[in-house]
Amino acid sequence: MTTSNPLACVVLISGRGSNLAALIKARDSGVIPLEIALVISNKPQAKGLNIARSAGIPVACIEAQDFADRDQFDLKLRQLIEACSADLVILAGFMRILGAPLVNNFSNRIINLHPSLLPKYPGLDTYNRVLEAADPEFGASIHFVTSKLDAGTVISQIRLPVHSTDTAATLASRLQPWEHKLLVATLGLFSKFTVSSNNDMLLIDDKTYEQPFILASDGSLHSACST
Numbered sequence: 001m002t003t004s005n006p007l008a009c010v011v012l013i014s015g016r017g018s019n020l021a022a023l024i025k026a027r028d029s030g031v032i033p034l035e036i037a038l039v040i041s042n043k044p045q046a047k048g049l050n051i052a053r054s055a056g057i058p059v060a061c062i063e064a065q066d067f068a069d070r071d072q073f074d075l076k077l078r079q080l081i082e083a084c085s086a087d088l089v090i091l092a093g094f095m096r097i098l099g100a101p102l103v104n105n106f107s108n109r110i111i112n113l114h115p116s117l118l119p120k121y122p123g124l125d126t127y128n129r130v131l132e133a134a135d136p137e138f139g140a141s142i143h144f145v146t147s148k149l150d151a152g153t154v155i156s157q158i159r160l161p162v163h164s165t166d167t168a169a170t171l172a173s174r175l176q177p178w179e180h181k182l183l184v185a186t187l188g189l190f191s192k193f194t195v196s197s198n199n200d201m202l203l204i205d206d207k208t209y210e211q212p213f214i215l216a217s218d219g220s221l222h223s224a225c226s227t
């Protein structure tokens with residue numbers, strides 16, 4: 001979004017909300033011009049709802065069990081998102097697949113944070129899958145959301161080494177602060193440029209990138225190459 005207005009976001013969560021907390025911190029410190037218009041959870045007990053409430057952010061909770069089917073749930077979600085005129089929808093630990101009608105309605109405007117180096121390990125249990133495959137590195141990806149699980153164009157990644165002593169728990173705790181940095185840096189990209197996907201290629205304004213941006217140790221994003 002090439003605008004001097006803050007990037008208006010809706011954040012979807014299902015649990016802890018540490019990434020939401022990182023976004024609130026970035027907003028409050030002025031690191032990125034961000035407005036968090038609404039936080040939506042599909043779990044009423046999600047701890048992240050309290051983080052949002054404490055920060056004075058409006059919250060909504062919608063549970064799948066209250067809707068006849070996926071389409072009805074997605075329709076409600078769409079109405080909530082449209083009511084706040086959001087530029088971007090951020091899935092930060094939102095544990096539910098969104099249907100094609102909803103995703104297509106917000107084309108290039110829904111992103112997800114996933115704890116693996118996509119396209120490796122979509123879905124659950126990513127850390128154990130890294131260890132079982134004896135991968136030398138692991139990390140997290142931010143990608144555009146499609147109706148296929150963890151499958152849209154990857155925008156950015158953090159890549160970290162796997163140590164011989166690592167367990168799923170140590171991988172998860174080592175990655176967590178980097179996920180926060182990755183999310184904030186990626187939103188910085190959205191606040192400055194028009195970020196989109198075309199034929200599974202990443203576009204920043206009118207430049208095409210064949211590889212995702214990589215987060216450096218100083219928290220900045222770097223591209224491998226562009227065309």
Ligand code: GRF
Pocket residue numbers: 013014015016017018019020048092093094113114115140179
């Ligand atoms: C993160 O690890 C993210 O990669 C995954 O869900 C987790 C969300 O954590 N999609 P939190 O709720 O933001 O603390």
